[in-house]
Amino acid sequence: MNPVWIIFRKELIDLLRDRKTLITSIVLPILLFPIIFFVTTKVQESKRNEAMTRTMTVGVCHEEPVDRFLEILGEQDALEIRDDVQRDQVQFLLDDGSVDAVFLFSKDFKEAMNSREATGYVNLYFKFNGMDADQGRLTDAFDRYKQELVDARYAQLDVNSDMLKVVEFGKRNMSSMREVMGSIAGGFLPYIFLILAYVGCLAPAIDVGAGEKERGTLETLLVTPASRMQVLMGKFWLVAFAGFLSGMFSIVGCFVSLQLFFDDMPRKLMTLILEILNTQTLLLVGSLLVPICILMAAVMLMISIYCKNYKECQSYLSPLMIAILFPAILAMIPGFELNAVTSLIPVFNISLATKAIVAGNASPLHLAECYLSMFACAGVALVAARRWFGREQVIFRD
Amino acid sequence: MIEVKNVSKIFALKGKQKKEHSEISPDGKLHAVNDVSFTCQPGRVYALLGPNGAGKTTLLRMMSTLLNPSKGSIRVCGSDTADVGDKVRRNIGFLTGSTGLYDRFSIRETMHFFGRLNGMTSDQVEARISVLSSLLGLETIMHRRVGKMSTGMKQKASIARTILHDPQVVIFDEPTSGLDVLGARSIIELVRRSRDEGKTVIFSTHRMDEVSLLADDLGIVHQGRLIFDGSLEDYESQNGGVSLEEAFIKTLEGC
Numbered sequence: 001m002n003p004v005w006i007i008f009r010k011e012l013i014d015l016l017r018d019r020k021t022l023i024t025s026i027v028l029p030i031l032l033f034p035i036i037f038f039v040t041t042k043v044q045e046s047k048r049n050e051a052m053t054r055t056m057t058v059g060v061c062h063e064e065p066v067d068r069f070l071e072i073l074g075e076q077d078a079l080e081i082r083d084d085v086q087r088d089q090v091q092f093l094l095d096d097g098s099v100d101a102v103f104l105f106s107k108d109f110k111e112a113m114n115s116r117e118a119t120g121y122v123n124l125y126f127k128f129n130g131m132d133a134d135q136g137r138l139t140d141a142f143d144r145y146k147q148e149l150v151d152a153r154y155a156q157l158d159v160n161s162d163m164l165k166v167v168e169f170g171k172r173n174m175s176s177m178r179e180v181m182g183s184i185a186g187g188f189l190p191y192i193f194l195i196l197a198y199v200g201c202l203a204p205a206i207d208v209g210a211g212e213k214e215r216g217t218l219e220t221l222l223v224t225p226a227s228r229m230q231v232l233m234g235k236f237w238l239v240a241f242a243g244f245l246s247g248m249f250s251i252v253g254c255f256v257s258l259q260l261f262f263d264d265m266p267r268k269l270m271t272l273i274l275e276i277l278n279t280q281t282l283l284l285v286g287s288l289l290v291p292i293c294i295l296m297a298a299v300m301l302m303i304s305i306y307c308k309n310y311k312e313c314q315s316y317l318s319p320l321m322i323a324i325l326f327p328a329i330l331a332m333i334p335g336f337e338l339n340a341v342t343s344l345i346p347v348f349n350i351s352l353a354t355k356a357i358v359a360g361n362a363s364p365l366h367l368a369e370c371y372l373s374m375f376a377c378a379g380v381a382l383v384a385a386r387r388w389f390g391r392e393q394v395i396f397r398d
Numbered sequence: 399m400i401e402v403k404n405v406s407k408i409f410a411l412k413g414k415q416k417k418e419h420s421e422i423s424p425d426g427k428l429h430a431v432n433d434v435s436f437t438c439q440p441g442r443v444y445a446l447l448g449p450n451g452a453g454k455t456t457l458l459r460m461m462s463t464l465l466n467p468s469k470g471s472i473r474v475c476g477s478d479t480a481d482v483g484d485k486v487r488r489n490i491g492f493l494t495g496s497t498g499l500y501d502r503f504s505i506r507e508t509m510h511f512f513g514r515l516n517g518m519t520s521d522q523v524e525a526r527i528s529v530l531s532s533l534l535g536l537e538t539i540m541h542r543r544v545g546k547m548s549t550g551m552k553q554k555a556s557i558a559r560t561i562l563h564d565p566q567v568v569i570f571d572e573p574t575s576g577l578d579v580l581g582a583r584s585i586i587e588l589v590r591r592s593r594d595e596g597k598t599v600i601f602s603t604h605r606m607d608e609v610s611l612l613a614d615d616l617g618i619v620h621q622g623r624l625i626f627d628g629s630l631e632d633y634e635s636q637n638g639g640v641s642l643e644e645a646f647i648k649t650l651e652g653c
Contacts, residue, residue: 006514010500017502216496220559223462223492224515225484392465393410 003226007234008241011208015242021203025242029196029249034257051134053078058138059085059093059102064110069103069145076141094127101126101138113149116156120149179359189254189285190354191328193247194347197289198324200246201239201296202317208235209304210313218395232301232389236382240297247289251282276358284357284367291374292350296324298381302388308397327351338362343369346377399598400438400461400567405470407431407456407622430456432622433470438600438615440566443593445613445630446602447646453622454602455495458571461600462492475566488516491565493573497552498559501545505536505555508544509562516563523562530558533591534584550581557585561592568592570601574608586611606642620650 015021055078060070073081085093085102093099102125112118124138154161173180212218221231255277300317307313324347331351336342338352343366353370356362388394409428431453438444446454459465461472463483472479475489499508506527513523531537534554544552553575561568573589574582589612592599603609609616609630616633618626626633626649637645 001514003515006511010503010511013507014500014502215498215501216494217498217500219459219464219494219496220492220498220512221515222464223487223490223494224512225487225517226515227484396459396465 003224003230004233004237007221007226007231008237011204011235011238012241015204015207015238018203018207021207021242024203025200025246026249029200029246030253032196032250033192033253034260037257037260052137055080056100056134056137057082057098059083059090059099060105061085061087061090061102062105062109063107064105066105066109068148069142072145073141076137079137090125094125100134103138103142113153116153176360179361188332189251189358190288190351191325191332192254193250193285193289194292194324194328194350195321196250197243197247197293198296198321201243201293201300204242205239205297205300205304206310206313206317208238209301210307210309211304213305213307213395214309222395228389229386232386236297236301236385239301240293243293243296244289247293248286251285255282276360281357284362285354288350288353288357288370291371291378292347294378295346295374295381298378298385302381302385305385305389306394306397323347331355338366338370340366340369343367344373346374349373399440399473399475400444400600401473402434402436402457402461403471403473405431405434405457405460405467405472407453407460407465408468429622431460431467434619434622434624435470436617436624436627438567438598440598441593441596442598442614443589443612444598444600444615444617445609446600446617446619447604447606447609448602448619449604449650452619454619455571456622457619458492458569458600458602461567462490462569463487488563489565490567490569491560491563493557493560493568493570495571495575497544497549497556499544499552499556502543504541504543505531505558506540508555508559512559513562518563526562526564527558530562533588534558550577553577554581554584557588561588565597567598568600570599572603573601574603574605606646610642618646618649625649 015025057080058073059082060066060073070081070083073079082099085099087104090102090104094102104123104125106112106121108118109120109122112120122142124135124142126135151161212221222228226234258277299320303316303320304313307316327345327348328351330336331348336348336352338349338356342352343349349370353362353367356366407430409430411426411428434453434457436444446457448454456465460467460479461474463479463486466480474486477485477489479486499505500511503511509527510520510523513520513526518526527540531540534557536551536554536558539547539551544555547555553573554577557570557573560570568589570589573585577585586608589599589601593614601608601612613630616626616628616630617624633645634642637648640648
């Protein structure tokens with residue numbers, strides 16, 4: 001039996017028996033997306049319901065009577081109206097929470113409405129709470145009132161409202177829904193699976209390098225007939241495999257959670273998502289994980305072998321996450337696309353390629369360039385790791 | 399057989415390391431082992447005796463191919479450690495200073511892992527397990543994970559792992575460290591048995607009782623230099639009947 005396989009197998013068993021690593025490499029990636037989707041959808045839903053049903057206190061500040069507006073406002077559900085708000089009280093009442101919002105009518109509002117020419121001003125004062133639904137209920141009511149006033153003025157002027165529509169400007173996005181989804185979800189997806197691939201590689205990388213040194217088991221392994229290259233490769237494949245497994249589980253977790261928690265999504269959108277996340281897309285995105293995991297494994301192992309112990313290794317490997325995430329975050333910025341140049345930039349190209357694959361417009365040539373660039377980097381890192389592993393000063397740093 | 403010829407090991411130290419070592423040469427390098435030569439014969443036990451930091455472990459690491467000599471050469475069973483490391487490693491069993499076992503593996507699993515790396519079949523490993531477990535008193539705990547065992551048991555398991563593939567040369571770095579009297583005795587028995595089987599055995603120690611009990615030949619290392627190399631009998635007769643401990647201290651003081 002090949003020593004590389006013997007060492008890989010042993011490291012894999014060791015990894016599967018380590019509860020901490022098992023949780024970070026397998027359980028977390030599987031459960032992360034379902035938990036995120038479950039929690040966010042449930043919380044959002046409950047907040048939306050709460051905003052729609054909770055009783056809001058709305059102040060109305062006006063000089064002249066605005067009976068029709070108060071009538072429309074009164075037709076809204078769960079709305080308590082305070083019609084006695086004074087101009088100088090607005091800030092105070094909002095600050096102490098006596099009112100959730102105040103409609104402030106300009107002093108000359110009634111006059112402006114009667115003049116046929118002037119504009120009446122109404123401001124809605126509120127405190128930001130991030131709940132669009134709150135404001136939505138109020139602006140809906142005001143829009144109804146406004147429309148009645150506009151219609152009344154047209155009638156006074158004896159003008160058909162369509163006559164005033166001299167030009168109508170319209171915008172139409174010709175991107176397919178898939179392309180739109182690709183640029184949104186496609187940018188987000190690599191961000192998540194890169195983190196999880198990194199986390200998946202991290203624990204085994206520390207354990208098989210610095211961990212073995214600290215426990216004194218590395219020497220034992222190095223005096224077996226297996227060559228240093230074979231020992232290194234056995235460990236390297238384990239780290240890369242753990243990262244790949246972790247990343248794949250995160251993709252599968254994402255797919256499963258979409259099916260579990262998006263049942264109440266519009267059927268059309270759901271069909272589109274399932275169409276995007278077909279087997280081919282999943283395989284292509286999964287295949288991008290191969291070079292990135294190989295690169296991460298080689299770099300992490302090189303650092304881990306250099307370190308004397310867990311603690312030192314963790315302090316060196318933690319900042320590596322920034323180096324991996326920065327290009328992924330950059331790729332989320334609109335305007336970056338996979339082209340002949342960007343497909344050569346490591347990690348950045350993975351993020352852009354994922355976006356392109358999800359959007360369905362990935363060029364095979366650029367994808368090939370992307371794989372080539374990543375494998376070349378991984379190869380260089382692996383050669384460096386091999387040279388590193390052969391140095392006495394690294395193995396016996398103390 | 400192990401033949402050590404004019405071996406030196408020089409470490410280039412960096413700034414912080416220079417401050418930690420008092421014995422560095424003017425060129426800023428640490429001569430951990432300095433022009434050492436000796437031979438370990440098959441069927442004999444060679445004890446490498448010396449105080450902490452004398453260079454014993456560095457010497458053993460060079461014999462086991464973990465380190466390369468800066469000068470000189472080491473031949474194990476006729477093979478040069480620097481040229482054909484893998485061939486050398488096939489013929490040696492090296493017990494490192496730490497137990498070197500995997501906490502999440504049972505002793506049996508550990509044996510199978512190292513057995514396979516040494517080119518043994520599963521049946522061969524099982525046959526050796528039955529011999530070694532009864533020899534070292536490990537029969538009842540072969541299935542137990544190493545992480546849940548006492549230091550003494552771990553050390554025994556580690557020794558069983560070292561000689562699992564029945565190597566011609568056995569190198570022990572402080573084999574009885576951490577063992578109680580009974581544990582140490584079984585190790586001593588094992589070393590004797592290896593010698594009786596015609597194997598070359600070398601062990602490092604700073605314990606005189608171990609030397610008296612086990613050694614046929616003795617090498618005293620001090621500050622990287624071999625200050626005595628010969629049979630134990632010769633050493634004792636040279637020191638005129640004083641205890642080994644006194645003789646050892648006298649030897650070091652004479653340097």
